Amino acid sequence: xxxxxxxxxxxxxxxxxxxxxxxxxxxxxxxxxxxxxxxxxxxxxxxxxxxxxxxxxxxxxxxxxxxxxxxxxxxxxxxxxxxxxxxxxxxxxxxxxxxxxxxxxxxxxxxxxxxxxxxxxxxxxxxxxxxxxxxxxxxxxxxxxxxxxxxxxxxxxxxxxxxxxxxxxxxxxxxxxxxxxxxxxxxxxxxxxxxxxxxxxxxxxxxxxxxxxxxxxxxxxxxxxxxxxxxxxxxxxxxxxxxxxxxxxxxxxxxxxxxxxxxxxxxxxxxxxxxxxxxxxxxxxxxxxxxxxxxxxxxxxxxxxxxxxxxxxxxxxxxxxxxx
Amino acid sequence: xxxxxxxxxxxxxxxxxxxxxxxxxxxxxxxxxxxxxxxxxxxxxxxxxxxxxxxxxxxxxxxxxxxxxxxxxxxxxxxxxxxxxxxxxxxxxxxxxxxxxxxxxxxxxxxxxxxxxxxxxxxxxxxxxxxxxxxxxxxxxxxxxxxxxxxxxxxxxxxxxxxxxxxxxxxxxxxxxxxxxxxxxxxxxxxxxxxxxxxxxxxxxxxxxxxxxxxxxxxxxxxxxxxxxxxxxxxxxxxxxxxxxxxxxxxxxxxxxxxxxxxxxxxxxxxxxxxxxxxxxxxxxxxxxxxxxxxxxxxxxxxxxxxxxxxxxxxxxxxxxxxx
Numbered sequence: 335x336x337x338x339x340x341x342x343x344x345x346x347x348x349x350x351x352x353x354x355x356x357x358x359x360x361x362x363x364x365x366x367x368x369x370x371x372x373x374x375x376x377x378x379x380x381x382x383x384x385x386x387x388x389x390x391x392x393x394x395x396x397x398x399x400x401x402x403x404x405x406x407x408x409x410x411x412x413x414x415x416x417x418x419x420x421x422x423x424x425x426x427x428x429x430x431x432x433x434x435x436x437x438x439x440x441x442x443x444x445x446x447x448x449x450x451x452x453x454x455x456x457x458x459x460x461x462x463x464x465x466x467x468x469x470x471x472x473x474x475x476x477x478x479x480x481x482x483x484x485x486x487x488x489x490x491x492x493x494x495x496x497x498x499x500x501x502x503x504x505x506x507x508x509x510x511x512x513x514x515x516x517x518x519x520x521x522x523x524x525x526x527x528x529x530x531x532x533x534x535x536x537x538x539x540x541x542x543x544x545x546x547x548x549x550x551x552x553x554x555x556x557x558x559x560x561x562x563x564x565x566x567x568x569x570x571x572x573x574x575x576x577x578x579x580x581x582x583x584x585x586x587x588x589x590x591x592x593x594x595x596x597x598x599x600x601x602x603x604x605x606x607x608x609x610x611x612x613x614x615x616x617x618x619x620x621x622x623x624x625x626x627x628x629x630x631x632x633x634x635x636x637x638x639x640x641x642x643x644x645x646x647x648x649x650x651x652x653x654x655x656x657x658x
Numbered sequence: 659x660x661x662x663x664x665x666x667x668x669x670x671x672x673x674x675x676x677x678x679x680x681x682x683x684x685x686x687x688x689x690x691x692x693x694x695x696x697x698x699x700x701x702x703x704x705x706x707x708x709x710x711x712x713x714x715x716x717x718x719x720x721x722x723x724x725x726x727x728x729x730x731x732x733x734x735x736x737x738x739x740x741x742x743x744x745x746x747x748x749x750x751x752x753x754x755x756x757x758x759x760x761x762x763x764x765x766x767x768x769x770x771x772x773x774x775x776x777x778x779x780x781x782x783x784x785x786x787x788x789x790x791x792x793x794x795x796x797x798x799x800x801x802x803x804x805x806x807x808x809x810x811x812x813x814x815x816x817x818x819x820x821x822x823x824x825x826x827x828x829x830x831x832x833x834x835x836x837x838x839x840x841x842x843x844x845x846x847x848x849x850x851x852x853x854x855x856x857x858x859x860x861x862x863x864x865x866x867x868x869x870x871x872x873x874x875x876x877x878x879x880x881x882x883x884x885x886x887x888x889x890x891x892x893x894x895x896x897x898x899x900x901x902x903x904x905x906x907x908x909x910x911x912x913x914x915x916x917x918x919x920x921x922x923x924x925x926x927x928x929x930x931x932x933x934x935x936x937x938x939x940x941x942x943x944x945x946x947x948x949x950x951x952x953x954x955x956x957x958x959x960x961x962x963x964x965x966x967x968x969x970x971x972x973x974x975x976x977x978x979x980x981x982x
Contacts, residue, residue, distance in 0.1 A: 359801055361804055361808065362804040413763060417760045417763060417764065435759075439737060439741060440741065440804055443800055446767065447796045447800065450774055450793055451789075454786055454789035454793060458785070461786060461789075462785060465774065465775075465778035466778055469775040469778060472771045473772070473775075476686055476768045477682075480683040480685055481683055483760060483764075
């Protein structure tokens, strides 16, 4: 029997609710439970489970791998918050803020190990291949984070470099999850390659949308606008703007967030005025569209017939969240 | 064909020399090569390989697991150096000192993932069990590190608590390595339990000896004396001394390292005078002896016959490095 996407999410939340850690040492394990129960959309495990079912696999069999990718994802957030000095995660104090850097570091390590402990429960015949996919995916995420940090000290980041970074930092976990789900279900190699590309394109669209919402999101929805701009962060909007700007405009884009004589609002307004002038919002929307369409088109080329891909299609639509 | 211990070390160094990482991003991968080529005695992989051979397994088959434990060990050092603010590792700048905390954090994560990538090459039939042993071992090491950090803020650490901490922080990696080696060679459950206890006792003796050398080592051998005393660190000597001291002596033990009116030499002399008075050196030597003897005695109870344990015996003697 196949499930709806919301049934799959429910099944996953049920499995996650069973997650147990030893009680002691408290500072090693309490942060794990704290960060795993902090909400989140469970996108990666849900994608993994949907993909497994689409290819005829079972949710039950794929569940240990789904747990592993979700724990891994939360581990990366935990360590990212140390590197970014981030005090808030999903509206709550980050582990870093609540317990300090050393606790966040070590409990993060324990989380990564815990992810692999769940992975170890994958059925023996597919375990070697699943471990390989998981390891490649995990390293790509680290690479993406490193490139992202490198960009902070880089005068110029090209659009291509930026896309390669987010392909690792954001897409890799989605594409890895989809490949693991397909592999566990015994999908054909050709289909696994396609599902990988589907999730890669979807992940890129997702990240670009996230970048755009930072500048053009709806404050009424509780989204604080302009955080990336104030941090001088490289985003798709920024690298596109730099790409299109005159030398004088580039200087403004590079330096506005550093100016002492402007309020936060003025800085945001200054940069957004340039974004508007350079039409980067439109360019970003277009790019999201292209990636999203490519992702959906790939689903139609799978050998399994289009009716089996309905849940994947719905997942994609919910993720990019609009129109169609 | 069975190998001598030094042949096994050579084979391991050969395999390690083949370790490759991508070139980019440089700050993610260069620290991995840097820390893996920084020397070290390769105790854990050598123990794993010796154990595998003792039970009739092959060095070649066990090599991926040996790589995994050595990479894991170096990963723990890398992250420990962040937590301890340690600038020097094996006589060279630590990754933390050379590249900073964020690079050490993230390249450490990549190292842990790399350890699992090597583990994934273990033969499929034993992979699930080996992953389980590896995961348990890895979590125990994290627990040990957390208890060690907890002890810094603890007024009183009992001898029992201290032993439980080092059983995790130091012994777990040795006992885990030995168990993995035995498991891969198809050893009987009873033998695996015994080899676990052998390596646990050996690890305890090793850690107590390390504690003792900090206060009673030979400066002529290049060992700097008193580092633990100056840091006010919990060691076997300190917890034993606290256990035996009068209230007045305990106050001295607790506070000497914090005093501004004493030079480093005077602090060390003050604490060592108390250690001498309380005969903790003798107590520590005795404990090392007991653990070491227990370890060797366990080898004689294995089902494989005593001549197959010669390399394990030699490994133990070299580790504790004396007399016998």
